[in-house]
Amino acid sequence: MMWTYLVLVVLAMVLWGFYISWRASRLDRLHNRLEAARTALDLAMVRRSSAAYELASSGLLDPATSLLLADAVRRAREVGQAERDLAESDLTQALRAVFGQPGFRKELEDMDGGPELISEVEAAAQQVFIARKFYNDLAARTIYARRRPLARVFRLAGSAPRPEFFEIDDALPDGDGPG
Numbered sequence: 222m223m224w225t226y227l228v229l230v231v232l233a234m235v236l237w238g239f240y241i242s243w244r245a246s247r248l249d250r251l252h253n254r255l256e257a258a259r260t261a262l263d264l265a266m267v268r269r270s271s272a273a274y275e276l277a278s279s280g281l282l283d284p285a286t287s288l289l290l291a292d293a294v295r296r297a298r299e300v301g302q303a304e305r306d307l308a309e310s311d312l313t314q315a316l317r318a319v320f321g322q323p324g325f326r327k328e329l330e331d332m333d334g335g336p337e338l339i340s341e342v343e344a345a346a347q348q349v350f351i352a353r354k355f356y357n358d359l360a361a362r363t364i365y366a367r368r369r370p371l372a373r374v375f376r377l378a379g380s381a382p383r384p385e386f387f388e389i390d391d392a393l394p395d396g397d398g399p400g
Contacts, residue, residue, distance in 0.1 A: 244369075245377040251363040252381045258356040262387065265352040266309055269345035270294045273316055276338050281329055282319065290315050309349075310390040316342065317392065350391045360384040 276282065277290035293315035297308040319325065320342075329335035363384045372378060 241371065241375060241377070244371055245375075248363075248366050248372060248377050249379075249381075251359065251366055252378075252384075255356070255359045255363050255384055258352070258359050259387075262349070262352040262356045265345070265348040266297070266305075269342070269349050270297050270312060272338075272342045272345040273312060276319070276342055279334065279338060281332050281335055281338065286319055286322070290319055306387060306389045313346075313390045313392065316346065346391070353387055353389065353391055357386050357388075360386050 273290055274294045277287045277294060280287075282290070293308075293312040297305075297312045300308040326339065329339055366372060367378045367383065
């Protein structure tokens with residue numbers, strides 16, 4: 222009878238250890254996916270700034286608009302991580318101002334290379350929107366998993382930094398929002 226209790230206790234301890242190990246590996250996988258999503262978001266923002274710079278330097282815009290857009294691109298590329306959200310929001314606002322000019326699309330669609338530039342900038346802006354939503358969703362899931370009592374008591378997150386949300390104004394240049 223004593224052996225039965227001992228075997229059950231050992232079995233319960235082993236199962237508890239497997240469960241804790243599974244939770245720790247799940248949290249580690251969430252952190253790895255979060256890093257990959259942040260990299261994808263950074264690449265999408267670089268692609269958007271490159272497309273915006275190509276539009277600014279194409280000669281299709283008037284000089285003042287080109288200068289405004291090129292300056293917003295420069296700031297978005299040069300700032301550190303702490304100010305990145307503000308600079309990316311400024312780039313979005315500059316793109317929205319450029320695309321919001323009366324007759325802008327009609328003028329550019331009639332120019333050589335204009336439609337391609339418009340579609341490239343819009344596609345890059347849509348990609349930033351999707352990448353940011355995906356990143357923020359993963360950040361929320363990771364934060365939730367880190368807040369679970371088991372993760373806090375056993376410090377399953379280790380030394381991984383707490384995820385931060387990345388909030389920017391990323392509505393498409395026409396101002397109608399994504400999609």
